[in-house]
Amino acid sequence: MDCMKKRLELFTIMEMKYDDSDVEYFKKLLKNDDYVIRTRATCILADFGSKDLVKPIADVLQNDPNELVRHEAAFSLGQLSFTNAIKYLQSATENDQSEFVRHEAAIALGVIGSNIAKQTLNKALNDVKRSVRESALIALSNIEYVERLCHNKKFSKLVGG
Numbered sequence: 001m002d003c004m005k006k007r008l009e010l011f012t013i014m015e016m017k018y019d020d021s022d023v024e025y026f027k028k029l030l031k032n033d034d035y036v037i038r039t040r041a042t043c044i045l046a047d048f049g050s051k052d053l054v055k056p057i058a059d060v061l062q063n064d065p066n067e068l069v070r071h072e073a074a075f076s077l078g079q080l081s082f083t084n085a086i087k088y089l090q091s092a093t094e095n096d097q098s099e100f101v102r103h104e105a106a107i108a109l110g111v112i113g114s115n116i117a118k119q120t121l122n123k124a125l126n127d128v129k130r131s132v133r134e135s136a137l138i139a140l141s142n143i144e145y146v147e148r149l150c151h152n153k154k155f156s157k158l159v160g161g
Contacts, residue, residue, distance in 0.1 A: 010034075023045065026045050030060055035066040035069050039066075043072055058085060061101075062092070067096075068100075070101045074092055074101060078108025078112060081113075086112060090117060093120050093124050102132045103132050103135040104135075106121060106124050106138075107139055109139050110138055110139025110143055113146030118140065
């Protein structure tokens with residue numbers, strides 16, 4: 001069976017498990033051999049919106065071998081917007097080998113909107129990659145907005161990424 005057909009069959013199962021809100025099923029998929037499945041499982045877990053899902057998604061951010069999957073984990077942690085994700089996003093912003101991941105982790109810190117992240121983001125303003133520096137600036141701007149003016153948390157999550 002070719003890879004795409006196998007993937008599509010699994011998507012059908014995933015859709016049923018999503019409808020059943022089967023969190024444990026999606027947590028297991030975070031270890032799947034197919035990076036497309038891991039990416040999708042990461043985003044689905046974030047959609048469930050539970051604070052308890054920060055750690056499994058953070059494990060993906062810290063350990064997945066694929067930079068696209070780690071990028072989606074950073075995005076997902078930002079969308080969850082729980083402050084217990086900040087330390088993982090800070091580490092990724094400072095240390096991930098991928099510019100793509102560092103950029104998204106910085107943006108996610110801005111989406112969460114906590115001044116706890118300012119020191120990391122200020123350091124990221126000196127990253128060797130322009131996209132990371134610009135993302136840090138966007139994130140810092142959003143944190144300032146959240147601290148001073150924000151009346152709509154949903155609006156503050158729309159900083160890009």
